[in-house]
Amino acid sequence: MVNKTTTQDKILDAAEQLFASTGFADTSLRQITSMAQVNLAAVNYHFGSKKELIQSVLQRYLSVLMPRLDQEFSQLLASQKQNDLTAVLSVFIKPLLELNKVQHHGTRMFLQLLGRGYTDVQGHLRWFFNHHYGRTLDKFVLLVQQACPDLPASEIFWRLHFSLGTVVFTMASNQALQEIAAADFNENVEIEGVIHRLIPYLAAGIASPLTLASQTH
């Protein structure tokens, strides 16, 4: 037997694709099982419920990505040299692009899914993520604080969430954006190109000087 894909994997692959393009709420189990060419009941048999299927789809990527990120963060924290913001943000690039190895269109799909996960959110995904990977996130925040010693913690909080918005939104609507860019500017940017445009934008925003306005409000 060559290259036997299990029922679980067929479901995960189909679900991933449909969730990314249609969202979690607007994708039915019947769509998923039909595309995966498995029986409807297989989802509940193998994953328990739709909610657990959603988590499994994300977990397939997160379980690879997050330990890698954690390791990179720890390494940067250990090296005592002064890290600038661009360097800290660039840590994401390699681990993210390596997701293409776990699945065919790994990076793009995963980021799009992550976008969906944060916007469709009813709560359980947010909890799931913080519960499993909160420690890793803390290391990242610490690195940003070290790179921006002049910014108060509250300001960094807001700016990191602003940045999260940029990333999440860009990735959730990545496909549409790339199509527009291709049509309007004859630009064929892969996901890698978007990431490289993103980092200087984010770095400039996060490190922007404190203004009088932002202090008095």
Add this chain to the structure above:
Amino acid sequence: MVNKTTTQDKILDAAEQLFASTGFADTSLRQITSMAQVNLAAVNYHFGSKKELIQSVLQRYLSVLMPRLDQEFSQLLASQKQNDLTAVLSVFIKPLLELNKVQHHGTRMFLQLLGRGYTDVQGHLRWFFNHHYGRTLDKFVLLVQQACPDLPASEIFWRLHFSLGTVVFTMASNQALQEIAAADFNENVEIEGVIHRLIPYLAAGIASPLTLASQTH
């Protein structure tokens, strides 16, 4: 008879609140009509369909906001002086905050709805917006281009969408963010405060210098 609120308004008020907190897809007409204390069929009678109700909820704000913005943009375009980015972005502040006059928690609700509208999007809202307010949007893009003459149009395209992501995401999760900020930093920031933190962040990101990386990808 004093202060008679029509059925339509009762529906709009309830729908607005539920859409903002639960999203469009996850809010049922029965929830809406029950909160509004009107008959279920009233939605289809007065608005035609759920889809049209969603558009009406947004339209109540957009029909006030967009003409005001359009006027401000035209005014800036007419004045021949060199506009810097912060000035262009600041144009949004006053018209946005004036939405509080059309409804009690106007600005916050509207921005949260707008966030939902762009993330839940199945397409019809995006079309609706571009169809009605595309011209106004073009003026804004022109102003940004004038403020950043060194940036190619394609780069501006990407950075404006990055910024859109920040705004949309921040507003969609505005309530949660304010609660966290209040708990962690003893900060009680109103919507106005968030906007004033947002503008320098966005301005710095949009105007960030071109790097080698962003040019070669």
Add this chain to the structure above:
DNA sequence: GTACATTTCAAACAAGTGTTTTAATTTAGT
């Protein structure tokens, strides 16, 4: 090959959805 556990399958289930229908009621015009 028999026995046991795992997996697949078709069908039904219970609950929820947006929408339509038909009749009752209220409102407005003359």
Add this chain to the structure above:
DNA sequence: ACTAAATTAAAACACTTGTTTGAAATGTAC
């Protein structure tokens, strides 16, 4: 006050959703 239009009301409709059931099929160990 009468008539006609606009609005409200309760009920049913047609459909989709996630989940469960119980029997058939498949795989595995002895």
